Amino acid sequence: MPEERDEPSFEQRVLRELPSVRAYLRRVAGPEGEPEDLLQEVAARALKYSSAFDPARELGPWLRAMALRLVIDQRERTRRAPGELRHTPEAQERGLELVEHREDLQQRLARLTAVERDVLVRFHGRGESVRAIAIALAMPEGTVKSHLHRARKRLGAVEAP
Amino acid sequence: MNRRKDFWERVDEAWDARRDPLEDAALQRLISEDPGLLDELRRVERGLRELRAPQARRSGWARLMIAAVAAGLALAWIWSTRRDGDGSRDAGSTSPHTQRDAAALASESHELDATPRILALRIVNTLADARGVTEVELASGVRSTRFVASTAPASTLEPRLLYALASVVPTGN
Numbered sequence: 001m002p003e004e005r006d007e008p009s010f011e012q013r014v015l016r017e018l019p020s021v022r023a024y025l026r027r028v029a030g031p032e033g034e035p036e037d038l039l040q041e042v043a044a045r046a047l048k049y050s051s052a053f054d055p056a057r058e059l060g061p062w063l064r065a066m067a068l069r070l071v072i073d074q075r076e077r078t079r080r081a082p083g084e085l086r087h088t089p090e091a092q093e094r095g096l097e098l099v100e101h102r103e104d105l106q107q108r109l110a111r112l113t114a115v116e117r118d119v120l121v122r123f124h125g126r127g128e129s130v131r132a133i134a135i136a137l138a139m140p141e142g143t144v145k146s147h148l149h150r151a152r153k154r155l156g157a158v159e160a161p
Numbered sequence: 162m163n164r165r166k167d168f169w170e171r172v173d174e175a176w177d178a179r180r181d182p183l184e185d186a187a188l189q190r191l192i193s194e195d196p197g198l199l200d201e202l203r204r205v206e207r208g209l210r211e212l213r214a215p216q217a218r219r220s221g222w223a224r225l226m227i228a229a230v231a232a233g234l235a236l237a238w239i240w241s242t243r244r245d246g247d248g249s250r251d252a253g254s255t256s257p258h259t260q261r262d263a264a265a266l267a268s269e270s271h272e273l274d275a276t277p278r279i280l281a282l283r284i285v286n287t288l289a290d291a292r293g294v295t296e297v298e299l300a301s302g303v304r305s306t307r308f309v310a311s312t313a314p315a316s317t318l319e320p321r322l323l324y325a326l327a328s329v330v331p332t333g334n
Contacts, residue, residue, distance in 0.1 A: 120212065
């Protein structure tokens with residue numbers, strides 16, 4: 001008779017995934033990103049928000065998404081950090097880049113075509129669906145998506161590949 | 162080049178489906194191969210957040226305005242019914258000031274004096290957003306508050322807010 005094994009608890013599963021999340025954080029955040037601190041935060045958040053986890057999904061990507069959010073938050077904080085943090089060359093370089101981006105954002109929005117701006121605001125600002133936008137603007141859904149993708153690219157100043 | 166193209170195609174796909182691109186395992190792999198992509202994503206996300214912010218601010222103001230208007234109308238109605246109640250007592254009325262309909266109130270007020278007053282108050286608040294259309298009706302005179310069929314979830318803030326306002330309107334007893 002096969003021996004029945006208990007399903008690992010959520011906490012056990014998180015613990016099992018943490019080494020790979022640590023390696024991932026080291027690669028993405030780098031040593032200056034304090035990956036060990038971020039890992040602690042990932043573990044704490046995972047346990048805190050365990051009820052939000054869909055058991056049908058894989059735990060690893062869920063934890064890594066959390067880790068990436070923390071990296072983003074950390075970089076945003078560095079951008080806003082006053083005083084000595086801004087005096088390190090790296091922070092200054094990054095801060096300058098981000099400040100420039102922010103100042104440039106309104107200009108970038110203004111540079112979008114009217115339809116790109118309209119589609120972008122409708123989708124991301126008002127939460128309208130692609131289908132609803134297509135009906136409202138009397139254009140195929142594919143065209144709406146094309147405008148949307150181009151507008152995002154321009155908004156983020158992402159170079160065309 | 163191809164990595165970046167793949168990355169943005171997948172990001173667009175995720176955003177179009179209103180999914181978090183960071184939860185996509187393939188995107189996570191691409192970010193680990195080129196961490197600079199995360200900064201690019203962050204820049205676009207920040208831009209999109211700023212698009213959402215004015216909407217949220219407007220929505221907040223709209224809620225505030227609805228609350229202020231509803232509160233003002235409710236106060237006007239309270240003031241009107243109290244004044245009317247005083248008038249009824251002055252006229253020797255002994256009937257309780259409850260369950261009065263608009264017609265009866267109109268008739269009675271005509272007998273008392275010709276001063277304009279609010280005889281009935283009906284507030285219909287229609288809210289339209291991505292979740293659907295919600296209609297909230299607050300009616301005085303018959304002193305009832307009812308929700309009209311709504312496609313929005315029960316947790317929608319505005320109806321609750323108005324319901325709360327309606328519930329503090331005294332019955333005039």
